[in-house]
Amino acid sequence: MFKQLTAVIWMSLLTLPQRLGASSVIVIGIAGVVAVLVSVLAMAAGFRHTLADGGRQDRAIILRGGSEQELNSNLTRTDIATIGNAPGLLKDGSGKPVLSSELVTVVNVPKIDTGTDANVTLRGVGLKLVEVRPELKIVAGRMFRPAVRELIAGAGAAKQFRGLAPGGVLHLRNADWTVTGIFTSNGDVHESELLADVDTVGSSIERNGYSSALGLLTSAADFTAFRDALTTDPQIKVDVVREPDYYAAQSKQLSTAISVVGNTVAVIMAIGAMFGALNSMYSAVAARGLEIATLRAIGFGAVPVLMSVMIEALILSLAGGVIGASLAWLFFNGHSVSTLGGAFAQVVFQLTVTRTLIITGIVWACAIGLLGGFFPALRAARLPVAEALRAA
Amino acid sequence: MKYFPLLWATLWRKKTRTIFTLLSVTVAFLLFGLLETVDYAFAHPSSGVTGADKLLTLNKYSVTLSLPFADVREIRSVPGVAEATWITWFGAYYQDPKNFVFALPIDTDSYFNLHKDEFVVAAPEMQAFRNTRSGALVNAALLKKFGWKIGEKLPLHSTIWTQKSDGSLDWKFDIVGTFSVKDATQASAQSSTVLFHYEMFDEGRSFGAGTIGWIEERVQDASQAGQIAAKIDALFANSPNETKTQPANDFALTFIKQYGDIGFVLRAILGAVFFTLLFLTGNTMMQSVRERIPELAVLKTLGFGDAKLLGLVLAESLLLCVIAALVGLALSYAALPIIKLGLRGVELSPRALAPGLLVAVLLALIVGLPPALRAMRLNIVDALADKR
Numbered sequence: 001m002f003k004q005l006t007a008v009i010w011m012s013l014l015t016l017p018q019r020l021g022a023s024s025v026i027v028i029g030i031a032g033v034v035a036v037l038v039s040v041l042a043m044a045a046g047f048r049h050t051l052a053d054g055g056r057q058d059r060a061i062i063l064r065g066g067s068e069q070e071l072n073s074n075l076t077r078t079d080i081a082t083i084g085n086a087p088g089l090l091k092d093g094s095g096k097p098v099l100s101s102e103l104v105t106v107v108n109v110p111k112i113d114t115g116t117d118a119n120v121t122l123r124g125v126g127l128k129l130v131e132v133r134p135e136l137k138i139v140a141g142r143m144f145r146p147a148v149r150e151l152i153a154g155a156g157a158a159k160q161f162r163g164l165a166p167g168g169v170l171h172l173r174n175a176d177w178t179v180t181g182i183f184t185s186n187g188d189v190h191e192s193e194l195l196a197d198v199d200t201v202g203s204s205i206e207r208n209g210y211s212s213a214l215g216l217l218t219s220a221a222d223f224t225a226f227r228d229a230l231t232t233d234p235q236i237k238v239d240v241v242r243e244p245d246y247y248a249a250q251s252k253q254l255s256t257a258i259s260v261v262g263n264t265v266a267v268i269m270a271i272g273a274m275f276g277a278l279n280s281m282y283s284a285v286a287a288r289g290l291e292i293a294t295l296r297a298i299g300f301g302a303v304p305v306l307m308s309v310m311i312e313a314l315i316l317s318l319a320g321g322v323i324g325a326s327l328a329w330l331f332f333n334g335h336s337v338s339t340l341g342g343a344f345a346q347v348v349f350q351l352t353v354t355r356t357l358i359i360t361g362i363v364w365a366c367a368i369g370l371l372g373g374f375f376p377a378l379r380a381a382r383l384p385v386a387e388a389l390r391a392a
Numbered sequence: 393m394k395y396f397p398l399l400w401a402t403l404w405r406k407k408t409r410t411i412f413t414l415l416s417v418t419v420a421f422l423l424f425g426l427l428e429t430v431d432y433a434f435a436h437p438s439s440g441v442t443g444a445d446k447l448l449t450l451n452k453y454s455v456t457l458s459l460p461f462a463d464v465r466e467i468r469s470v471p472g473v474a475e476a477t478w479i480t481w482f483g484a485y486y487q488d489p490k491n492f493v494f495a496l497p498i499d500t501d502s503y504f505n506l507h508k509d510e511f512v513v514a515a516p517e518m519q520a521f522r523n524t525r526s527g528a529l530v531n532a533a534l535l536k537k538f539g540w541k542i543g544e545k546l547p548l549h550s551t552i553w554t555q556k557s558d559g560s561l562d563w564k565f566d567i568v569g570t571f572s573v574k575d576a577t578q579a580s581a582q583s584s585t586v587l588f589h590y591e592m593f594d595e596g597r598s599f600g601a602g603t604i605g606w607i608e609e610r611v612q613d614a615s616q617a618g619q620i621a622a623k624i625d626a627l628f629a630n631s632p633n634e635t636k637t638q639p640a641n642d643f644a645l646t647f648i649k650q651y652g653d654i655g656f657v658l659r660a661i662l663g664a665v666f667f668t669l670l671f672l673t674g675n676t677m678m679q680s681v682r683e684r685i686p687e688l689a690v691l692k693t694l695g696f697g698d699a700k701l702l703g704l705v706l707a708e709s710l711l712l713c714v715i716a717a718l719v720g721l722a723l724s725y726a727a728l729p730i731i732k733l734g735l736r737g738v739e740l741s742p743r744a745l746a747p748g749l750l751v752a753v754l755l756a757l758i759v760g761l762p763p764a765l766r767a768m769r770l771n772i773v774d775a776l777a778d779k780r
Contacts, residue, residue, distance in 0.1 A: 025675050032668035036661050043657075064554075066561040071456060072483055072551040074599075107454045108636075118650050119455060172453050174632055205457060206632070237559070265423065265661060272419035272665070276672040279412040283679060339652040344456070346650065 004300050008308040011295075012288070016312065019287055022280040026313065027320040029273040030368055034324025034361040036269060039332050040262030041360065042351040044255045050156075050349035051251030051341065054188025055243030057220035059132070062213040062230065065237035069250070070104040070212045071344055079236050083213050086233075088226030090216045092131060098216040100126035100133075103198050105205055106345045107172055109161040111338070118338070120161055121193040121345040122151070122172075124201030124210075132216050133185060141166030141181030146197035149204070152181040154191035156348030160338045164194075173204055189247060192338065192348040214243070250341060270368050277372025281313050285380040292380050293388035302381040309377035310370065317369025321362040328361070329353040399708055405680065413676045414716045420669045421720025421752065422727075425745050427658045429728060432744035434654045438581040439644035441507070445474075445614040447621055448643045449607040452634040458603035459633050466627050467607060472620045474612045477502035480593070480605035483551040484563075484586070486538060493534070495548055495586040497593035506610045510574055517542075517569025521587075528565035529587045532572045533579075542567050548586070556598040563596070580739040581644075608640065648738060666755070674759040677709055681763035688767050689775030702768040709760025710753065717752030721745050 016023060062083050067073035075083075083089075084097040092098055103124035108117040127146065130136060144150035153164040163170060168179040177196070185191055202208065217226055227240040241249075285292070292305055333353040341347035404410055449467065451457040458480070467476045477499055484495040500522060504511065513521075513529060521527045528546055540546060546565040554561055565588050573579045594601055611620050621637035628635045638646075681688070688701060696704075728740050 021675050021678065025672050028671045029668045032664045036664050040657075040661075066549060066551065068489055068551045074552075074554075105454055106456050108452070113653070114649065116646050116649050173457070174630060174634065205454075265427070268419055268423050268426075269665060272416040272423075273668070275412040275416035275419065276668070279409055279416075279672070279676065282408055282412075337652055340650045 004304040005307055008295060008300060008304045009311050011291070012308045012312045013315070015288065015291070019284050022283045022287075023316055025280045026273075026277045026316040026369070026372070027323065029276040030317045030320030030365045031324035031327065033266060033269045033273045033368065034321045034365050035327045036324075037262065037266035037364060038325050038328035038353060038357050038361040039351065040265065041259065041357050042328065042332055042353045043337070044258040044262060045354055045357060046337075046349045046352040047258060047339075047347070048251060048255045049352055050187060050192075050347060051189050052244065052248040052255070054186065054190070054247050056216075057242055057244060058217045058223070059243040060215050060217060060223060060226060061241050061243055061246045062215065063211075063239045063241070065239050067239070069344075070102070071106070073211045075101070075210045075213060075238070077209065079238065080210060080213055082233065082236050083215065083230060083238070086226055086229045088217050088222035088229070090218050092128075096128075098128055098131045100128050100214045101198055101210045102126065102212050102214060103201050103205075103207065103209075104211040105201070105207075107170070107194070109157075109163070109170065111160060112162050113160075115162075118161065119340070119345045120157060122201060123190070123193050123195050124198030125195050126198050129195070132214055133190075135186045135188075136183055136190075137185070138181045138183050141179070144180050144196055147200060149175055149177045149196075149200060150180045151177050151194045151196035152183050153179055154193050154195075154348070155182055155184045156191035156336065156338070156350075157193060157346075158182050159336050160192075160346070160348050170194075175204060187350075189341070189347055192341075192346055254339070254341065266364070270364060274368050274372045277313060277317065277368060278375060280316075281309060281373050281376035282379070284312065285309060285376045285383075288380070289383065289388045292383055293385045296383070296385045297389065305383075306377045306381040309380045310373045313369045313373025313377070314366060317365045317372070318362065320369075321365025324365065325353075325358045325361040329358070395704065395707070399704065399711055402680075402684070402704075403708055403711060405684070409676060409680070410712070413673060413712065414719075416672055417669060417713060417716030417755075418720040418723070420665050421717045421748055422723045423665055423720075424662060424748050424751065425721045425724025426727065426731070427662055428744040428747065429724070429740045429742070430731075431655050431658045433738045433740050434648055434651070437644045437648040437738050438578045439641045441510075441578065441608075441640040443610075443614065444617060444639060444641070445611050446506075446640040447609040447611060447617060447624070447637050448640045449609065449624055449635045449637040450643075451606075452625075452636040457633070458600065458605060459607065459635065461602050461604050463628065463633070463635070464604070464607055467609060467624055470620060470623050470627070472611050472613065472616050473609050473624075475502055475506040475610045476607055477506045478590070478604040478607050479503075480590075480603075482548075482553065482593070484548040485551070486546075486548060489551075491538070492584060493548060493586055494582075494584045495528075495550075495588065497590040498587050499590045503587070506608060508610075510578075511571045512574055513569060513571045520568040524566055524568050525589060525592050526564065526566050527568040527589065529569050529571050530567055531583055531585045532570040533583050534586065535567070535570050540567055542569060546586070553593070553600070554598045555596050557596070559598060577739070577741075609637075666751075669755065670759060673709075673713070673755065674762070677705075677712075677759050677763045680708075681705060681767055685770065685775050688770055689772050692770060692772050693776070698768045701770070702764045705764035705767045706757065706760045709764070710756040713752045713756035713759075714749070717748055717755075721748045 063073040064075055080101045084099050090098040105122050106119040107122045109120045111118045144152050158164040164179055166179055166181055170177045230238050230240050332351045335351045338346050338348040451459055464476055464478050479496050482495045484493045485491050486493050521529050544567050546567050548563050550561050550563055573582045611617050624637045625635050725742050
């Protein structure tokens with residue numbers, strides 16, 4: 001039986017070039033499905049990577065209670081002082097808490113590709129910025145100086161929005177701000193932002209107070225003690241969230257939406273491709289009618305014939321899957337796009353074609369191939385030998 | 393028309409093949425219908441505002457920065473401005489952050505004068521709203537959605553504004569009536585709107601008193617809107633709060649554009665779908681003609697001219713594609729009500745489906761032409777001898 005199987009499979013593969021037209025329909029059809037699936041899921045993966053995977057477990061964001069987002073939140077100077085005294089916060093050499101008081105606003109900056117205004121986050125950050133966010137690296141130019149209108153731009157923002165190169169000037173509320181440098185921060189959401197000194201931003205937008213505070217804890221385990229100390233303090237009303245949890249909540253809606261849309265479109269396309277595969281495999285079986293009937297007549301079993309058709313379909317769909325995934329990787333991996341994130345502001349992210357996505361695509365391809373190959377294979381196996389021989 | 397039975401018979405010559413081809417073309421047009429509709433919706437967002445005579449003035453540098461209240465009076469003095477009203481972003485939800493409510497503090501007189509004839513409010517309910525300081529007018533659909541009742545208290549959580557009295561973010565209103573929107577195309581943008589009194593809001597908030605979020609204007613002559621917008625912005629040039637005034641509909645469009653080039657993504661997907669489809673249907677048509685060469689030769693022998701054969705094969709391709717396209721587009725039409733984009737102002741309309749038929753005809757011609765030409769150029773003798 002095994003010998004029969006290999007013989008029949010070999011034969012069907014050898015005759016494959018004669019059925020090139022019909023076979024290419026399977027390959028191209030499935031390549032299309034997989035390319036679309038992988039590209040759209042790469043978008044969701046990139047977005048999730050930028051938002052949800054950012055942040056550290058031992059960093060906490062403090063917002064005014066009930067504000068949901070930094071943009072809505074409001075903390076006073078007294079609040080910040082209270083937060084700085086809470087247990088669990090890391091202290092620097094001179095005993096000061098490693099805490100950055102931040103002021104978040106959005107500013108209109110035109111997008112490079114469309115020229116239309118987009119909401120870009122301008123984040124005022126405290127002097128402890130570098131200690132709170134050690135992942136922040138200046139990759140071009142230099143750090144901004146406090147008390148003058150200087151800012152640094154995230155690498156993602158610099159790619160998407162106009163005028164954000166070192167030396168560039170941004171006009172904001174009748175004052176010019178100079179871009180002094182470009183920074184990276186492990187590819188997280190802050191790379192979509194502009195950073196400047198918090199008090200300079202505050203005076204510029206005439207806001208007394210802060211949006212939020214970001215603190216580095218002595219350890220991730222101390223979060224609960226830190227949170228409980230603040231939430232039970234009757235002096236202030238704040239929400240304390242671990243940094244990764246905050247960003248995961250912000251990104252959940254959009255990344256779920258992208259995944260749902262991507263999967264829906266891919267399922268519909270897959271159904272279409274399956275009909276195409278059915279068509280091609282039926283015509284392949286018809287074209288090989290005489291060959292199959294002869295094989296059966298000289299004693300080959302139904303199962304090897306069935307298997308050979310299935311395997312042919314599988315090989316073709318595998319080729320389609322690999323081509324589709326490669327196309328998606330080739331064209332879109334690392335492609336930088338931006339969209340409106342959860343918080344009213346632009347998030348720049350890169351499409352990421354991960355290994356898991358490639359495997360997902362190929363699994364889909366094989367599933368379509370198997371479904372599309374099964375019924376034609378069944379017909380091939382059931383072909384009445386005498387009739388098939390006579391018809392030829 | 394007299395060839396229709398012939399066409400119909402040849403179409404069903406190989407039943408399974410025709411059915412599978414029909415199904416895959418149908419699926420492609422189902423996708424076409426859905427994606428085109430979404431594309432159209434993003435390209436034509438509804439602003440919740442009817443008419444080209446409406447302008448919107450915001451802080452030039454940031455949507456989150458406020459404007460001083462005094463700007464309203466200055467804007468009213470600009471010639472050509474019929475009415476101006478002011479609004480502030482309240483950032484509200486009902487019970488759970490998922491239940492976003494587009495709650496707006498409005499100045500009743502100027503707001504309803506500006507949006508003349510856009511809202512339908514029963515006269516007694518309007519009177520009740522004017523008489524109740526903590527009154528709220530609720531979109532009728534929203535009232536139904538949450539099961540609220542007129543006369544009930546409405547608790548809304550603002551994510552921004554704390555109250556002077558107790559520092560709380562939880563505000564309470566009295567539902568005094570409902571409104572509905574006359575222009576059906578704008579209804580979705582207003583579907584989560586709650587209107588309440590600006591006076592109550594301004595006096596109740598613990599900070600920001602005297603500032604406003606944005607100003608809406610109605611101009612007397614829509615054709616003058618551009619010049620008037622420029623005049624308004626000139627008023628505040630070089631002030632700490634420079635403004636940007638634009639048609640209300642443009643604002644909706646720029647906002648939606650911020651989601652990115654959705655059109656490009658959708659067109660790329662459709663491109664992949666139709667490229668694949670071209671191969672699939674093309675292959676079927678080629679095969680079908682190849683198998684029928686002796687039959688076509690007989691037709692030619694019987695006196696069918698070259699042009700007629702070309703027409704017959706093209707018509708067959710057309711029939712196949714148009715039937716499938718009609719079914720696919722009908723399916724997507726049926727699916728539209730199920731799809732919820734969840735974006736304010738982005739509403740699916742079946743208007744985008746019509747071009748689908750044009751695409752179907754185009755597809756039919758492209759895939760039908762090579763086999764049709766082949767049929768036309770048949771040499772009777774060779775074909776009858778089955779020398780392909």
